[in-house]
Amino acid sequence: MPEQLPNPSRKRRDLLTFLAVVAGLLLVNFIGQQFFFRLDLTQEKRYTMSAATRQLLTNLKQPVTVTVYLDGDFPPPFRRLQQSVRETLNEMQVYGGSNLKYVFIDPSAASTEKARNEYYQTLFKKGLSPTNLGANENGKRVEKIIFPWATVSAGGKEQRVLLLRGNQAAPSDVRLNQSIEGLEYELASAIRKLSPGKRKLIGVVEGHGELSNAEAGDLIGSLSQFYDVYRVDLSKVRDLRALNAVIVAKPATAYSEIEKFKLDQFITQGGNALFFVDAMRVNLDSAARTGMLSFPQPVGLDDLLFKYGVRVNADLVLDLNSGVIPLVTGMEGNKPKVEPMPWQFYPLINNFSTHPITRNLDAVYTKFVSTLDTVKATGIRKTPLFFTSRYSRVLPSPVPVNLNDARLEPDRKLYKDKFKPVAYLLEGQFSSLYANRAEPGTTRFQPATSPQAKPAKVLVVSDGDFVRSELDPKTGQPFRLGFDRLANTEFANRELVLNAVDYMLDETGLISVRGKQITLRPLDKLKVIEQRSRWQLLNLVAPLVLLGVFGAVRAWRRKRRYASF
Numbered sequence: 001m002p003e004q005l006p007n008p009s010r011k012r013r014d015l016l017t018f019l020a021v022v023a024g025l026l027l028v029n030f031i032g033q034q035f036f037f038r039l040d041l042t043q044e045k046r047y048t049m050s051a052a053t054r055q056l057l058t059n060l061k062q063p064v065t066v067t068v069y070l071d072g073d074f075p076p077p078f079r080r081l082q083q084s085v086r087e088t089l090n091e092m093q094v095y096g097g098s099n100l101k102y103v104f105i106d107p108s109a110a111s112t113e114k115a116r117n118e119y120y121q122t123l124f125k126k127g128l129s130p131t132n133l134g135a136n137e138n139g140k141r142v143e144k145i146i147f148p149w150a151t152v153s154a155g156g157k158e159q160r161v162l163l164l165r166g167n168q169a170a171p172s173d174v175r176l177n178q179s180i181e182g183l184e185y186e187l188a189s190a191i192r193k194l195s196p197g198k199r200k201l202i203g204v205v206e207g208h209g210e211l212s213n214a215e216a217g218d219l220i221g222s223l224s225q226f227y228d229v230y231r232v233d234l235s236k237v238r239d240l241r242a243l244n245a246v247i248v249a250k251p252a253t254a255y256s257e258i259e260k261f262k263l264d265q266f267i268t269q270g271g272n273a274l275f276f277v278d279a280m281r282v283n284l285d286s287a288a289r290t291g292m293l294s295f296p297q298p299v300g301l302d303d304l305l306f307k308y309g310v311r312v313n314a315d316l317v318l319d320l321n322s323g324v325i326p327l328v329t330g331m332e333g334n335k336p337k338v339e340p341m342p343w344q345f346y347p348l349i350n351n352f353s354t355h356p357i358t359r360n361l362d363a364v365y366t367k368f369v370s371t372l373d374t375v376k377a378t379g380i381r382k383t384p385l386f387f388t389s390r391y392s393r394v395l396p397s398p399v400p401v402n403l404n405d406a407r408l409e410p411d412r413k414l415y416k417d418k419f420k421p422v423a424y425l426l427e428g429q430f431s432s433l434y435a436n437r438a439e440p441g442t443t444r445f446q447p448a449t450s451p452q453a454k455p456a457k458v459l460v461v462s463d464g465d466f467v468r469s470e471l472d473p474k475t476g477q478p479f480r481l482g483f484d485r486l487a488n489t490e491f492a493n494r495e496l497v498l499n500a501v502d503y504m505l506d507e508t509g510l511i512s513v514r515g516k517q518i519t520l521r522p523l524d525k526l527k528v529i530e531q532r533s534r535w536q537l538l539n540l541v542a543p544l545v546l547l548g549v550f551g552a553v554r555a556w557r558r559k560r561r562y563a564s565f
Contacts, residue, residue, distance in 0.1 A: 209252030250464025270454030
């Protein structure tokens with residue numbers, strides 16, 4: 001049989017096809033470089049950076065390094081957190097480019113126990129504390145000591161980032177999911193706070209028995225990391241226009257009309273305000289000795305807040321979900337025996353709205369808190385931020401307060417007032433309390449609407465102690481805001497205040513990233529156990545069967561094709 005020569009036309013066609021494929025690949029690569037895009041096919045867009053984050057990363061003016069202390073071999077739930085951190089940083093690096101670098105470190109990777117402990121001590125000094133978090137793996141309880149932290153360094157400064165947040169009362173898988181939802185905000189917020197820029201100004205009002213410098217020490221110190229904070233005496237300043245926000249923290253005496261006018265003008269002209277006020281007066285010394293009656297505490301702000309859309313009621317809330325107080329319960333030898341006892345006047349708040357300020361927040365600690373009602377205020381959006389538990393009780397003024405009542409078992413049948421709001425966020429264009437009236441102390445008439453009127457935000461919390469730090473009895477130094485030394489627990493008061501201030505003052509809208517939601521889709525654990533062997537066998541055998549079938553079909557087609565030769 002004569003040898004067949006290759007067909008020149010077919011050879012030319014194959015060559016042209018090859019060249020066309022190469023040209024197409026080069027063209028696609030060129031277009032991809034010129035027109036950048038990424039596709040996120042997940043339902044909740046978990047891999048999509050917000051516009052605020054993209055803008056922040058694109059405009060980085062200095063190199064930023066993120067060091068993550070979450071490397072190593074973890075159980076599956078922790079690997080999910082680890083992988084989510086890596087994926088988030090990968091996405092951030094796309095927009096940050098060469099100005100954003102990250103590295104993962106395993107704190108337990110040292111070759112000797114001594115070296116490992118020395119490295120642990122280095123992390124402790126940085127304020128990076130370890131966490132012992134448990135999980136279920138293959139039906140067994142697994143616990144792992146991890147350092148769920150990252151540090152963000154830029155311009156010679158360093159910012160710590162806690163990666164494991166969420167509600168500690170939630171199951172471990174829910175808490176891990178809450179932490180993953182907050183990764184973008186936590187990392188982006190740390191980068192923003194290290195980025196050079198003009199710092200906003202915050203005034204902490206004084207002159208009416210508000211918190212002292214020591215009691216407000218951690219509040220002022222925490223805010224001072226990111227803002228310029230000053231103490232402000234309203235009786236000594238002409239106006240508050242130089243400030244971006246003011247904080248009224250636990251006043252004890254009444255504000256004058258002139259001082260209220262300055263606050264009112266500041267808020268109606270676009271200034272933001274945070275009010276932490278007590279509706280009722282309580283003296284713990286009297287309550288500890290013989291008991292007392294708590295009456296309303298007039299600080300002169302009721303009409304101002306009422307005009308803005310909220311009323312602080314003259315009552316006190318008792319809650320079965322509460323903190324503790326120290327009480328003498330007996331004698332040990334010649335020394336009194338002191339034990340912590342539940343005190344229903346100290347509600348622990350663990351019910352929050354889904355607002356970015358409070359989303360995925362841990363519990364907060366309150367003391368002698370009152371209920372809030374909303375009233376009509378045109379154009380004002382009112383958002384309740386947190387509520388008492390379903391087992392609460394409201395006592396109207398006057399309220400008997402006696403520390404010895406903590407020794408008694410509460411009557412649960414009386415705790416029928418559930419989910420009472422104790423904090424509101426008000427947003428919009430506020431109407432002035434002094435509209436169509438003369439300015440206090442003068443004859444200057446105030447118009448119905450000021451020409452300088454601008455929208456503003458106001459936070460009202462019916463607890464002045466919410467921002468008060470306990471003082472160390474030995475040193476007199478303030479503990480961290482929200483730390484309860486009796487329970488040896490740190491609550492999320494500090495985080496909530498920082499979130500609120502960020503929400504009010506961050507013009508980029510980065511705080512809205514806290515609203516990101518990732519839905520948990522857990523497998524049926526019983527089915528996993530029952531069908532484990534079946535699926536393992538399928539995963540092992542199915543690829544081999546498919547490979548064998550493919551080989552047999554290919555051999556049959558090859559034999560059929562070349563049988564004629």
